[in-house]
Amino acid sequence: MPETRSTPVTVPAVRAAKRSNGHPPLVMVTAYDAPTARIVDAAGVDLILVGDSVAMVVLGYEDTLQVTVDDMAHHTAAVARTRPSALVVSDLPWMSYHVDAAETVRNAARLIRAGASAVKLEGGAKRLPMVRALLDAEIPVMGHLGLTPQSVHALGGFRVQGKTLDAARVIVDDAIALAEAGVFGIVLECVPDAVARMVTETVPVPTIGIGAGRHCDGQVLVFHDILGWEDRITPKFVRRYAEMQADATAALAQFAADVRDGSFPASPETFHAADGVTEALGLYGSSATASSATVDA
Ligand code: KIV
DSSP, X not given: OOOOOSSOXXXXXXXXXXXXXXXXXXXXXXXOSHHHHHHHHHTTOSEEEEOTTHHHHTSOOSSSTTOOHHHHHHXXXXXXXXXXXXXXXXXOOTTSSSXXXXXXXXXXXXXXXXXXXXXXXXXXXXXXXXXXXXXXXTOOEEEEEESOGGGHHHHTSSOOOOOSHHHHHHHHHHHHHHHHHTOSOEEEESOOHHHHHHHHHHOSSOEEEESSOTTSSEEEEOHHHHTTSOOSOOOTTOOOOOOHHHHHHHHHHHHHHHHHTTOSSOGGGSOOOOHHHHHHHTOSOGGGGTTGGGSOO
């Protein structure tokens, strides 16, 4: 079992967690509801991301564009109710921070009031006015560069970003701009490891990679990918540590078989009436209630 954490993880603690300062790599995993949050926190991760990936891995959409601030607040609140020690970061969904600064702050405040300690938003220099407005409102912000799934149509699909020198420079410049504005960390998604290394060595805040190689200050993966809850698409950068979909399907098939062949429920899984009641009902012989003493009514 992982060591239990004595104090909750804070934004300043994450901000300081550069590997170049001798800090071990940060671990961030997504969670979207109370049971997944409890599992992730019990595993001892540093950050729980209530990702807008909830759209794809929980709600059945093909991309992340369908989720709203209401959806994100609903899932954030479920995670936060478990009072995890890990820092809860909640994704600002598409179109919640694209119109103006006031609307951005109001939307982010909904996620903070739902229980997040920080919000994450996608994009670089063009998001700086929104980032500054959030920070002015005392809302900690995490950046997200590289493959930004909310830009799926503009990017022409879920593709590795920063493959050319010019594209790599834009990512490095965006990371510098976000760090100078005051973000406390930056997710780097699907970029070549050399680009992630350049960013990591350039900015003073931790980078957290997903499909960005081993040089980042931390790693993040989606809960359902790590545990094999879905096997429709397994991205190259995922390492699976369990086969939950296969195990769950086999377990449920066994339950169905047990119901159909009459072996479920068995006596220990049944509430039995007291001897006299059963006899008065005339349903069973008295031997049928022999195990009733071992089962709570
Ligand atoms: O929504 C999400 O799960 C994310 C991760 C991929 C970083 O943003």
